[in-house]
Amino acid sequence: MAPPRKRTICMQMLRDQMPKELICKNLTKKYAGTPTALDHVSFTTSSSKGIFALIGRNGAGKTTLTRILATELAPSSGTASINGLDILDDTNELRERMAILPQESRAVAWLTPRQTIYSYLLYRGFDRAESAKRAKNMLERLGMSKYSDTLNRYLSGGLKRKTMIAAILSSDADILFVDEPTTGLDPLSRAELWDVLKEFKKDHFIFLTTHYLEEAEMLADKLCILEKGKTVAMGDIDMLRNKMGYQYSVSIFDKNAKVKPLVGKTVTGHNGKKQIFTTRDEANRLAKDLIEKEKKFSINPVSLDDIFFYLVKKPISEGDEEKGDDYDY
Amino acid sequence: MTTKRRNVFSQLYASILINAIYAMKNYPITLLNTLLAPLSILIVITLISKGTLLGVSIEGALMASMVASGMSIQGDLSHLKNDFKLQDMVVSSPTSSAVYMLGMAISEVIYSLPAFIVLTILAALFIHTTVTGYFILLTVIVLMFIFSISLGFIISTFSTDVMQNWAFSGILSTLLTTIPPIYYTITYIPLPFRYIAYISPTTYAAEIVQNAIGALPLSLTSLALDWAVVLGISLCLLFLAVKKSRWREV
Incomplete structure (x- = not known):
């Protein structure tokens, strides 16, 4: 039998050769005293790159599904894996590869955008020099350099969201969960964030939840409609039209x-x-x-x-x- | 392929930056915040006792500072978790709950540094005891910090509302540091009420320190009981905080 270290390397090699897929099998989540939030959700989609948009009304189960896949919430039953890594068994390895921008997340008021991105990168495990370099580069890339040292509390809503998105994009996570990123933003700020997501979907897998249908249509390569905790339809826009x-x-x-x-x-x-x-x-x-x-x-x-x-x-x-x-x- | 990268020192430093250094740097008024409460009670007790309780009050203020600093993790974590969703972002990252908690605990100590520095100088000037006495004082203060920080962490992971946490924090700080006899010896409390004082672990901690600085004579049995309570409750809560808190929701 191979020693543990060798086994780990073999497992890693096997996983790297597996097709990059997000697989949900009968994912169910029940909260005490409320209707079932997720009801046997099953689907498979490519998770190599591009945007997968999960759409549905408020309370459809979008955030619950996102939090389960982002390893923040345990399902009541069912399983899921991303790129061959199980959300319950391979949690630590998955957390190395994923980043999340939660719904209603806000930039910490007493930090500047530079400090926000820098601190987040430290949490990701980068050293101080690398974190500082990445934060600076990301702020430049997103055209935010002139705001980098302004306290977040003084920034507009759009810039605050952009700061948060910049934080997760600056990590080298290749799986990004972005939960309703443009809620409450004006049309111009939303369009700016769309541009950012469009650029980064070229080399990231972005799991986007939104209830703005035009946003999903504009950004997503694949869509999934969730209603009352169940998948109603899935595919690209043409497949949905055919359905x-x-x-x-x-x-x-x-x-x-x-x-x-x-x-x-x-x-x-x-x-x-x-x-x-x-x-x-x-x-x-x-x-x-x-x-x-x-x-x-x-x-x-x-x-x-x-x-x-x-x-x-x-x-x-x-x-x-x-x-x-x-x-x- | 993402390489494995777990620089624990970076992860600890992130919490310290967010919860202490950036807060103090960007809002300097916070530097005064932790100093005011323990210092004001110390002054009142010292004035009323005409200076006779100065040493005990300094010891009490140090302990109160540590407990309050530990308890404030509750409000801070809840604020960062519920209002900014920072904890959600950290859960889905390579940082573990233990590292996050340790970083936040250190940040609370750093945030309270102005108070500790002033009170430590006062202790060096006005508390006259042996090296062992100072060592006991330090050990008890550290244990009280572990106790309060663990309690604060447990409560914060179960809370969903920061207003509730700030209320808890205020109530617990008062119950643990203002009402129990830590700025003065328990002998000042009339006998039937002394039993109520023993509900708080800080009473036991204060007895150990007051004994070490020569302000409260205690039998060996009482001293052993005090140590058992302080050690037991601190380690139990630490275990619960690390093992049983809801880092990932179920």
Whole structure:
């Protein structure tokens, strides 16, 4: 039998040769006195690089799943592994490779951005010289040098979040958990953070949770919709469109317009418009019909918003899809 | 591939920086904070006793400082955990709970350095005892620090609200340092109430130190009991803090 040290090296080599994947098997989390937060969540996704976005409403279980995968929370049952490392058995090794920006995390008020990043890197185990060098480089890379010695309490919300993101990005963790990073930020600050994440997804695996669907659509290479602790759908945006079965959305401004699609679903959108999800050919036919009837309308490819509401919300009346049943959302 | 890298000294230093050095550097007013409470009680007791309790009061102030400094870890950890989510970030990093706790404990000592320095100078000037006496004083103070820091850490890991922690911290500090007879000897308390004083571990600690500096004569049995209580409770709480606290949630 190989001595322990050799065994460890062999295990390491084996793991490095394994496909980089995040695998969840029947992950379940129950908190006392509350509905099940995660209910047998199972999926597999590549975790070599890119952004995997977990979307869902508030309370869908996004943060619980993130915290379990980030080894902060133990599941009630089920297992998960990232790049061959089990979240319960290989915790220390995983923690070497991952970093998390928790939901509602804030930059410590009495620190400057430089001090925030520097201290975090010390926690990661870098020595003082390396931490200082990395902090300086990251601040320069994110265009924050002029704020590096300003107390966090005096920074704008966007800069505070950017400081926190800079901290986890400056570590050499290749798995990053980013839980609702842009909540509460203005559109410009959000766009700035998106640019940062887009740049870093090229050589990191970023597990992003968000309830901003446009953010997920803009950033993610793969998406997973979570609803009431269960996975509703998973894949890239085209796969989700295919799951929905329709490629186009026809919005009609007059919600009382008498339009019945031959193929598709008619819904009342959250903006009050009549909306028809349908196929390309049917969208063409409807467009001609609506022009003849002089109705105002628009046609767009089905968006993530459409898919999300379609998959998450239950129709008011179940019926034959092909006949175009109605539901509200 | 990420290489294994666990520079424990860096990890300890991170906590010391965040919770002490940066706080003192960026908010200098905090330097006064820890000095004020023990020094003011010391002055009041010394004035009322017309100087006769000066040595005992200095010993009491040193002990109160250490306990208060240990207890303040509770509020600090809770603040960093609940308001800034620092602990969540550290849990998912190579830093272990023991290193994080040790770093935070050292940071509390460093944060309280102004008080310790002033009180140590006063002790050197006004407490006249043997080398063994000073050694006992130091040992008891360290044990009281271990006791309070462990208690503070345990409470903080279970708390979800910093307001609750600050309240706990205030109540416990008063129960452990203001009410028990540490600035004066237990003989000043009327007999039936002495039993209440013995609920606090600081009473036992104060008795050991007061005995060592010649302010309170004690039988060998009482002294042994005092040591047993102080050692027992400090080590028990330390064990619980390291082993049973909720570092990772279940």
